[in-house]
Amino acid sequence: MQKLNINGEIHSVDVDPDMPLLWVLRDVLDMTGTKFGCGMALCGACTVHLDGEATRSCVLPIVGVAGRKITTIEGVGNTRLGKAVQAAWGAVDVPQCGYCQSGQIMAATSLLAKNKSPTDADIDSAMSGNICRCGIYNRIRAAIHQAVIPEGAAT
């Protein structure tokens, strides 16, 4: 039995220690907001926060996350910052097919936690690991610029 702290709740799961967090979330806990895209940390669809840091869950064995705080798309809106990012996403009407959006929002939130007003270059370096096949990068960029970060908001 492994104990996982996900979105502030403790979950106990009985799986192989090498199972990536992505599949624990999706197949064991039925938290399907975090997406499978490539399985090799190449596309960012599976991005979650590990102690606030954007992390690819598809290559992260759960043995490595014991005692760490995991935040997923289902929980990110509980933070003031996550809520602000989702609001900006809605205001810009960013998504098309929507499949990469969980990962994009998690990556953007992690960026904004560290850097309240990122430049285009900052956005490029933080977001280029997240592929969107609908090609809506202009709108993602606009939403990140537009996200109004509440005072004192961390993750």
Add this chain to the structure above:
Amino acid sequence: MSAVEDTGRREFLRSSAGVGGGLLLALTLPTAMRWGAADAATVSQNNPVNAFVKVGSDGTVTLIMHKSEMGQGVYTGLVQLLAEELDCDLSRVRVETAPVAPEYNNPNFPLQFTGGSMSISSSWTGLRLAGGTARAMLVQAAAQRWKVDPASCRTERSFVYGPAGRKAGYGELAAAAGKLKAPDHKSIRLKPQSEFKIIGKPIKRIETAEKINGSGKFGLDVRVPGMLRAVIARPPALGATPKHIDDAAARAVRGVITVVTVSAGVAVVARNTYAARKGRDALVIEWQPTAEPLLDTERLRADYKKLSLTPAPLVPRNDGDAPRVLKSDGKHLEAFYELPYLAHAAMEPLNCVADCRADRCDVWTGTQMQSPDQAAAASISGLPADKVFIHTMLLGGGFGRRGNPGSDFVREAVEVSKKIGKPVQVVWTREDDMHGGWYRPQWANRLRASLGKDGKPVAWHHTVVGQSIMAGTLMQGMVKNGIDPTSVEGAAELPYGIPNIRVDLHTTTAPVRVQWWRSVGHSHTAFAVESFVDECAAQAGKDPLEYRRSLLGEKHPRHRAVLELLAEKSGWGQPLPAGTARGMALHESFGSVVGEVAEVSLHEGLPRVHRVVAVIHCGFAVNPQLIAAQLESAVNYGLSAALYGQITYADGKPQQANFDTYAVMRMNEAPRVEAHIVPSQDAPTGVGEPGTPPIAPAVANAIFTLTQRRARRLPMIRGGQLMA
């Protein structure tokens, strides 16, 4: 619903009370556009298709959605059409995905599918009539209740208003309205465009919230009680079959339940996807290679090149005598353009949940092709089609791949479920998805032109070489006299005024299965045609935009309007920073005309696209915001292919497997895309695909201006270098 069929096609709309405590309307949708461009009114009577609208007693309006949402915004656009004439509160409209039924077929094909950039155009009249008819019935119900003349009532935001301050909500009128006989659709007066309040407005997408909080359900998110997962060991090379399978180690993996052989390969069934994948890794399979020669991309390229020099047997267009003019004296040009097989590479890898039982079969998946999938599931399960239920989920990208003519991803899931007697989700890994075939065909195009004294072409000969997409599929009927029109679409309809034009075709065969890929044939013809026009302009010493304008002459007003707006918005001819150049392309597809100007520079020898100005003429713009979004999307999709995309084969094996070897556009490379719409009052035409074809030639033409070298083979970047 089958009752609608029985009443015959003349009756436009039926109603029946008691469904959801309200009104159920069954309505017809006329379709015209791509496949049989006929007058919409005629089509509506001769070729109806049915959909359904419900107005509930709580005032909720439900549009039974017969189109798949794959990012193109179809849920929103179709709701706009309905809501405009129904005069309902947009916030009270919901969407319910349609079951499979003939009522939801496309009027021009006996199939229920989403594709061909025609969801809006094919619903333009019908859904508005549906809304107007439902509205008329609600008004009638109110007028009867109040004992007033319906003409004295008006509607606004889900309320009927009558004389003397009377007011009733649609919800409270729904049950009474549902008991009325539907009026003849000819009595419904559709609003003139000047009265539109919802159509033509940048309404936000209706499904955005669920896509930003993680709750939206894509195919891969389906969870059915007792559902197992499976991954399939698929042939590593084209045509290989399993000769010997040792599954002992696979079965020993924790979580693996069983291993079964299906037509697609060897399926490892497990409690979770990870265990299934681990089990697959543990399989020891000896594959029997095919006896056929193993496909090799370089050999296929050589074959196509050779073919392009021989007389082509199929001639979709032949004006004048181009070959004769090309043999006579004059200024001749010739160029050869090549394009590779392409995977669609949607973000959501292919997947399907099937629950195949003795008496019914349920399928949950993100599909563009519900009725063929139903037929495929019926044939595998042995059940009649009406016992097969297709549940359409959100599609994590489609681009054509999720409308598979062989229903491959559905078929195999039903097969596994039937074998194990349990619901199962078959998951494709990214590598499975990339290797799965059904690619955009590899193409070769040879173009020859002869220029007159004024620099304009007097002869144009375009030879196309490649596999037919439609032959042998559900769309086989499109192939006429051996010519698959999608092989030459965009080439055969060359809009430029040239007295001698010949477009001919070599249809090839190869062991790779091919399929429609965003913009289908236009994805290759636009590259060849618009690159070659540019070559002609350069040879003639003319400005590329001016040259195109002169070739269009007085014809093709939509092309000319696009060109003018493009010149203005792109700042064509105005100075650019040193090291940056513009290139342009103009192309009609799916009834719309798109022109694009790309601004390109070279960084460490590689092209960098900074800005793309895209102008579309797509008739009346139902939702300018969605149209702009589709142009942005189409440009990046086309750029991924132009710069990086290729599936190559060696020894029958595809050489690309994941996003490291099949690179796509990322945030740091994506250009600023500025979308503009030519104002028009015409009926709407396609939007989802037409933005893709012009981007590759626009970039190639900019690279020529920068380097005086032509990129005639895609992708332009191969082996980490610009190959021009």
